[in-house]
Amino acid sequence: MNTMVLGVAGGTGSGKTTLTRKIKERFGDKISVISHDNYYKRQDHLSYEERCLTNYDHPDAFDTDLMVEHLAALKRGETIYCPVYDFSQHNRSDELLEIKPAPVILVEGILIFSSPELCSLMDIKVFVDTDADVRILRRIVRDVKKRGRTLDSVVSQYLTTVKPMHEQFVEPSKRQADLIIPEGGKNTVALDMLIHRLENHLSSN
Secondary structure, three states: OOOEEEEEEEOOOOOHHHHHHHHHHHHHHHEEEEEHHHHEOOOOOOOHHHHHOOOOOOHHHEOHHHHHHHHHHHHOOOOEEEEEEEOOOOEEEEEEEEEOOOOEEEEEOOOHHHOHHHHHOOOEEEEEEOOHHHHHHHHHHHHHHHOOOOHHHHHHHHHHHHHHHHHHHHHHHHHHOOEEEEOHHHOHHHHHHHHHHHHHHHHOO
16 A cells, blocks of 8 residues: 555644644545554552643644554554543543544644654655734633533743743744644645545545
């Protein structure tokens, strides 16, 4: 199988998930999605209160080495079983997610372009670029409604770790991108161009 790896990065709440979902909906099982969020390190040695204080927006919070191994295995045509992260507990669950190889592997995450090893496995690198005020509002809605967080905890985390880590790691990683898409999945012109590129790959596979 001639596998293409598409990387989708960008800040929290930028629209990466929307872009990923629309691409997945368009191509179905011809695309497999692997999310960096699932590779947060296991923290069984810490109490819940201690886990709440962890900086989850620093590259060291992720087991990126394992993700590199898994992505390389998918490119070789092997099925992987990636970890599943429980955001309400700030820890990995005991569940494993089966991901099968496909002609296109989409890798998604805020910090995937900060890893040279991950970047070296990607054929196309897309950075979703969205204004900071829009991103924080989206993050608040997501974390409160979908991840069981309190408003105070989300705002505190944004100011103490999310914003400074974005400025230190995420924003500079934009330089690694082949394509920068303002507003992610809502940018229909850019989405159509990307879909056309993937269709060309799939038709020649």
